[in-house]
Amino acid sequence: MKPSDQFLAGAPSAPVRQPLLEVDRASVRLGNTQVFEDLSLTVGEGEFVALLGSSGCGKTSLLRTIAGFIQPRSGAIRVRGRDITGEPPDRRGMALVFQTYALWPHMTVAQNIGYGLKLRRLARGEIAAKVKDIAALLGLSGLEERKPAALSGGQRQRVALGRALAVSPDILLLDEPLSNLDARIRLSVRQEISALQRRLGITAIHVTHDREEAMVMADRIVILNAGRIAQIGTPEEVYNQPASAFVAAFMGAENRLRLTCSPASSEAGLSRLEGAGGAPALIATFGPAASGPCIAHFRAEAAELQATAPLAEPTRGFLALAGEIVQVSFPGGFWRHVVATPAGPLVVDAPRAWAAGAKVNVHIPETGLFVFPASQAES
Numbered sequence: 477m478k479p480s481d482q483f484l485a486g487a488p489s490a491p492v493r494q495p496l497l498e499v500d501r502a503s504v505r506l507g508n509t510q511v512f513e514d515l516s517l518t519v520g521e522g523e524f525v526a527l528l529g530s531s532g533c534g535k536t537s538l539l540r541t542i543a544g545f546i547q548p549r550s551g552a553i554r555v556r557g558r559d560i561t562g563e564p565p566d567r568r569g570m571a572l573v574f575q576t577y578a579l580w581p582h583m584t585v586a587q588n589i590g591y592g593l594k595l596r597r598l599a600r601g602e603i604a605a606k607v608k609d610i611a612a613l614l615g616l617s618g619l620e621e622r623k624p625a626a627l628s629g630g631q632r633q634r635v636a637l638g639r640a641l642a643v644s645p646d647i648l649l650l651d652e653p654l655s656n657l658d659a660r661i662r663l664s665v666r667q668e669i670s671a672l673q674r675r676l677g678i679t680a681i682h683v684t685h686d687r688e689e690a691m692v693m694a695d696r697i698v699i700l701n702a703g704r705i706a707q708i709g710t711p712e713e714v715y716n717q718p719a720s721a722f723v724a725a726f727m728g729a730e731n732r733l734r735l736t737c738s739p740a741s742s743e744a745g746l747s748r749l750e751g752a753g754g755a756p757a758l759i760a761t762f763g764p765a766a767s768g769p770c771i772a773h774f775r776a777e778a779a780e781l782q783a784t785a786p787l788a789e790p791t792r793g794f795l796a797l798a799g800e801i802v803q804v805s806f807p808g809g810f811w812r813h814v815v816a817t818p819a820g821p822l823v824v825d826a827p828r829a830w831a832a833g834a835k836v837n838v839h840i841p842e843t844g845l846f847v848f849p850a851s852q853a854e855s
């Protein structure tokens with residue numbers, strides 16, 4: 477067990493929920509691109525799931541497949557056990573909110589919010605009452621008669637959200653709904669969506685490429701890499717227990733060292749890491765001790781800069797390597813350093829600034845090191 481696992485033993489795990497949506501071994505091909513193959517995912521009732529990944533990994537295609545705008549070549553989509561793979565989008569009990577709002581420009585806020593209800597032929601009075609409730613819920617009261625052109629970006633996105641919520645969907649699908657908003661508004665709309673989702677207990681699937689957005693909003697994060705699920709877990713799990721070098725780097729542990737691992741024969745459960753230029757390190761790694769070439773990832777804030785001379789003896793519980801500060805910057809709250817080391821440049825954060833040219837010892841505790849066999853890291 478890796479030390480961080482022990483720390484995690486007390487961390488909240490996603491509660492067990494009734495499955496609402498199942499994507500069962502779905503394969504999607506668009507033109508010549510195999511977007512994903514045999515992809516399976518279960519989303520629980522009332523759960524907020526974020527689909528996170530870099531551009532082109534297949535997040536939007538997966539969302540559109542769930543919504544019914546893309547038909548999988550094989551596999552099935554089920555809601556509460558019912559196969560809806562062949563059902564059109566409007567018969568799936570889902571509502572989609574787009575990045576671009578997609579509001580009707582000639583309609584007022586009230587007409588936009590009530591649009592789905594009108595299509596469902598609800599009585600006028602019923603529509604008016606529901607629109608009033610939704611407008612109040614989203615802080616849009618008083619703006620009902622405005623056209624979208626007379627609203628701010630944040631207000632427009634709330635109208636789009638209101639239109640989606642008005643039809644009381646089983647599942648709310650959010651396709652990067654915050655990416656057109658400026659940074660400050662994005663934070664407040666993010667909080668509003670989260671609070672509303674929890675209050676209404678609605679099931680939501682949210683596509684984003686913003687790591688922090690996924691971390692703060694979701695109960696579980698699905699990390700996609702080139703059409704494959706790289707890991708599914710709570711924000712704490714994917715952050716503290718990345719399943720692969722890809723996930724580690726994607727979740728911010730971007731420093732990468734190429735090392736050689738061997739089981740430390742003298743002490744069970746320890747691996748001996750060497751090859752970064754400093755003394756060998758004896759550290760606890762998760763799973764069976766890796767043997768052969770391996771890759772270690774760590775976060776800039778996980779390491780410490782020290783003025784002490786590097787040790788010649790094997791270190792226990794941390795990896796140390798000698799380096800020289802080559803660049804210093806202040807991104808806010810801490811100082812960021814680029815350190816030249818025999819293993820290549822590393823980025824290390826510190827509470828104070830070290831001078832360029834200073835000789836330092838980069839100290840990385842085992843709790844901050846994510847070690848993977850090189851064969852797995854490069855696959």
Ligand SMILES: Nc1ncnc2c1ncn2[C@@H]1O[C@H](COP(=O)(O)OP(=O)(O)OP(=O)(O)O)[C@@H](O)[C@H]1O
Nearest residue numbers: 506507509511530531532533534535536537538685
């Ligand atoms: N209509 C299409 N025809 C052919 N290939 C497509 C089509 N739409 C998307 N793709 C390809 O499918 C892959 C996944 O695209 P998708 O839009 O799902 O990714 P994404 O993760 O949502 O990216 P982004 O964050 O940039 O929106 C990409 O390689 C993309 O080029």
